[in-house]
Structures are given as structure tokens and as C-alpha cells.
Amino acid sequence: MTSPAKPASLWEYANPVRFMRLSDWLLPVTAVAAAVLTGIGLVWGFFFTPDDFRQGSTVKIVFLHVPAALMAINAWIMMLVASLIWLIRRHHVSALAAKAAAPVGAVMTVIALYTGAVWGQPIWGTWWVWDPRLTSFLILFLFYLGYIALWSAIEDADTAADLTAVLCLVGSVFALLSRYAAFFWTQGLHQGASLSLQPGTRMDWAYKAPLYIAMVGFGLIFVALLLAGTRAEIRARRMKALVARERMQG
Amino acid sequence: MMPDLGRYAVEVMAAYIGSLVMLAGLVGWVWWRTLRTRRALEEIEARARRR
Numbered sequence: 001m002t003s004p005a006k007p008a009s010l011w012e013y014a015n016p017v018r019f020m021r022l023s024d025w026l027l028p029v030t031a032v033a034a035a036v037l038t039g040i041g042l043v044w045g046f047f048f049t050p051d052d053f054r055q056g057s058t059v060k061i062v063f064l065h066v067p068a069a070l071m072a073i074n075a076w077i078m079m080l081v082a083s084l085i086w087l088i089r090r091h092h093v094s095a096l097a098a099k100a101a102a103p104v105g106a107v108m109t110v111i112a113l114y115t116g117a118v119w120g121q122p123i124w125g126t127w128w129v130w131d132p133r134l135t136s137f138l139i140l141f142l143f144y145l146g147y148i149a150l151w152s153a154i155e156d157a158d159t160a161a162d163l164t165a166v167l168c169l170v171g172s173v174f175a176l177l178s179r180y181a182a183f184f185w186t187q188g189l190h191q192g193a194s195l196s197l198q199p200g201t202r203m204d205w206a207y208k209a210p211l212y213i214a215m216v217g218f219g220l221i222f223v224a225l226l227l228a229g230t231r232a233e234i235r236a237r238r239m240k241a242l243v244a245r246e247r248m249q250g
Numbered sequence: 251m252m253p254d255l256g257r258y259a260v261e262v263m264a265a266y267i268g269s270l271v272m273l274a275g276l277v278g279w280v281w282w283r284t285l286r287t288r289r290a291l292e293e294i295e296a297r298a299r300r301r
Contacts, residue, residue, distance in 0.1 A: 046266060047253055057255040061265045068269070107276045111269045118265045122258055221273070228280050235287040242294045249301070 014091035016234045023227045030227060034220035041067075041214025049207055061119040063211055067218035069112035069137070069178075075105030075222060076140065076168070076175035079147075083165035093230065095161035096237065098168065099151050100229025104222055106144035113137060133190040136177040143171035157237065 045063030052059035082098035085091055116134065117127040128134065147167055154160035203211070255262050 042266075046262075047251070051256065056258050057253070057262050058258045060255075060262050064265055064269045103279070104276065107272055111272055114268055114272075115265045118261050118268070122261050221277075225276065225280050228284050232280070232284045232287045235291045239287065239291045239294055242291075242298055246294075246298065246301075 011089075011091070014085075014089070014093050016093055016238075019093050020231060020234060023231055027224060027227045027231070030220055031224040034217055034224045036217075037213055038217030038221060041210050041212075041217050044210035045207075045214060049210060055123055058119055058122055059207065061115050062207065063214045065112060065115040065119060066211060067215045068108045068115065070215060071218045071222050072105055072109040072112050072137070072140065073175050073179050074219070075101050075108060076143075076171060078226075079105065079168050080172045080175070083168040086161055087165050092161075092237070093234065095157075095165070096233035097226060097230045098164070099161075100233050101222075101226050102144055102148050102151070104225045104229065106141065106148065108218070108222070109137065109141040109144060113141065131190050133178060136174050140171065140174045140178050143167070143174060147171065157240075 042063055046060055049060060051057045079098040079101050082094040082101070085094040086098065113134075116137075120129070121127050147164055150164050150167055151160050154163060
């Protein structure tokens with residue numbers, strides 16, 4: 001009689017070969033699901049939602065703005081977790097995953113800032129205001145740029161992973177501030193949470209349903225790009241090792 | 251088919267077109283990088299096998 005298979009530990013996927021094998025089938029599945037759900041969410045939101053009685057058709061920007069802003073913050077949180085795993089357990093895949101997540105998070109932050117500015121102009125009468133949430137988001141974007149630049153500036157991969165992990169810990173303050181700034185400081189123009197589990201929530205289901213779908217879609221876009229990016233980083237690292245070995249052999 | 255966006259049509263269209271262009275650019279860049287590293291690694295591995 002054979003013993004039942006032992007459940008696989010999460011740490012097994014820190015092995016690059018196992019990660020490549022898992023992501024080989026997970027990546028296409030995630031990419032298709034991301035395209036379908038984002039498509040449904042955005043088409044539903046753009047074509048089939050009514051105008052808001054106060055904001056008119058600009059309310060349709062919410063289907064891009066909120067998912068992008070959510071992913072901008074969540075990408076940094078994911079990088080924080082991966083950086084902590086690197087610092088504590090020295091798993092290379094986690095450091096490379098954090099590196100791969102940074103450009104995705106940076107673009108999500110730009111989309112959130114851009115759609116926010118385009119939305120703010122007609123509703124607030126200004127493209128930009130030094131509101132706590134907007135300002136902390138801008139600083140988060142600068143942290144993304146700094147993080148990407150630091151990875152590129154350091155030749156040794158392990159040293160780069162160490163230093164960027166520390167930068168990621170510091171930047172996490174702004175990732176959290178971006179999410180909670182509207183609650184900490186009430187003097188800003190930016191509203192509080194659009195979605196809430198509290199009774200008497202402000203958003204109608206006509207908007208909430210496509211918004212939730214777009215949020216899941218953006219989340220899956222992030223996962224798909226993260227998997228693809230981490231695979232590229234693992235290959236780049238192996239390439240570097242092979243080239244170094246070639247040089248040593250002459 | 252196109253919804254009537256009223257006086258905010260420019261802002262809404264700009265938000266959608268700009269965001270989709272950025273998303274497409276990001277996906278294209280990641281895809282290009284994936285293909286480039288895969289090809290380069292295959293070349294190096296083939297060279298290593300020949301040695």
C-alpha cells in the first residue's frame with residue numbers, strides 16, 4: 001500500500017526549476033483569464049453603465065482608476081513580502097519576483113495617477129493638488145523608479161537584492177499611506193474608500209459589479225506579468241552564470 | 251453602440267485610450283523581454299553543450 005502523497009510545501013517553488021515548471025502552465029491560464037475578465041469589466045463599465053447624477057460620464061473612469069491604484073499598492077506589498085523572504089530565507093526566486101513586479105507596479109501607479117488627473121480636471125477643476133493621497137501616490141511612484149534604478153545600478157545580483165529589499169521596506173510606508181491617507185488626513189480633495197463592507201455603502205451595484213470584475217482582471221494581469229517577468233529574470237540569471245563559466249574555462 | 255459621453259467625452263476617452271496604450275506597452279515589453287532572454291539562453295546552452 002502506498003502512503004498518501006505529502007502536500008507540497010510552498011517553499012518548494014523557491015526552486016527555480018520547480019517554479020519554471022509550475023509557471024509553464026499557470027502563465028497561459030492566468031493570461032487568458034486576465035484578458036477575458038479585464039475585457040468584460042472594462043466593456044461593461046464603458047458601454048453599459050449609466051452616467052452618475054453628479055459626475056456624468058466621468059464615473060466610467062473608475063473602472064480603470066480604482067483597479068490600477070489597487071494594483072499599484074498591492075504590487076508593492078507583494079514586493080515587500082518577497083523582499084522579506086529574500087532577507088530571511090535567501091530564496092533567489094523571491095528576489096527575482098520582487099524585481100519583476102516593480103515595472104508592473106510602476107505602470108499601474110502611472111495609470112492611477114494619469115486617470116486620476118484626467119478625472120480630477122472636470123470634477124475638482126484641477127489636474128493635480130497636493131492632497132495627502134495623491135502626494136503619497138506620487139512618492140510611491142518615485143520609490144518604484146528608485147527601486148528599478150537600484151537593481152540596474154548594482155552588478156552583483158545578491159547585493160542588489162539586499163539593497164533593493166531594504167529600499168522596499170522603507171517604501172512600504174508610502175504604499176500603506178497611499179491606501180490610508182484619506183483616513184489619516186481629512187483635508188484632502190480625494191474621497192475615502194469607494195468600496196466598503198460597511199452597511200450603507202456609497203456605490204450602486206450597477207457600478208460595483210463591473211468594477212469588481214475589472215479589479216480581478218487587473219489582479220490577474222499583474223500575476224501573469226509577474227510570472228512572465230520572473231521567468232525572464234530566472235533565465236537572465238542562468239545566462240549570466242553560464243557566460244561566467246565560459247569565461248573561466250577560457 | 252458608442253455610449254453618449256456628453257460634455258466629458260474627451261476626458262473619458264483620453265483616460266481609456268491612454269491607460270490601454272500603457273497596459274499594451276507593458277504587456278509588449280514583458281513579452282519582448284521573455285522572448286529575448288529565452289532565445290539568448292538557448293543559444294548559450296547550445297554553445298555550452300558543444301564545448
